[in-house]
Amino acid sequence: MQVEHRNERELIYEDVLPEQPQTYTKLNISIEKKIERLWHESEKHGWKFSQFVTAALEDLTILHHRNKLRINGHSPKKILHSKQALS
Numbered sequence: 001m002q003v004e005h006r007n008e009r010e011l012i013y014e015d016v017l018p019e020q021p022q023t024y025t026k027l028n029i030s031i032e033k034k035i036e037r038l039w040h041e042s043e044k045h046g047w048k049f050s051q052f053v054t055a056a057l058e059d060l061t062i063l064h065h066r067n068k069l070r071i072n073g074h075s076p077k078k079i080l081h082s083k084q085a086l087s
Contacts, residue, residue: 035056042052 038056039049039052042055047055
């Protein structure tokens with residue numbers, strides 16, 4: 001007969017709680033409401049949750065890298081619109 005020994009530590013409720021309560025600013029609440037509104041709109045258009053999350057993460061990744069370029073002093077190249085490109 002084999003006995004399985006586990007070295008896992010049981011999680012206590014106190015371990016899960018953050019040290020300080022999270023504070024919500026007006027910006028955080030506003031962003032959360034906008035994301036929820038976008039999710040409901042995309043749901044009406046037949047998107048699955050995984051598709052919505054993928055699209056949202058792609059947008060956030062692009063914004064993150066664009067902001068990183070601005071901080072480092074690189075300005076992103078402006079895209080010429082078709083009218084400007086033809087003239």
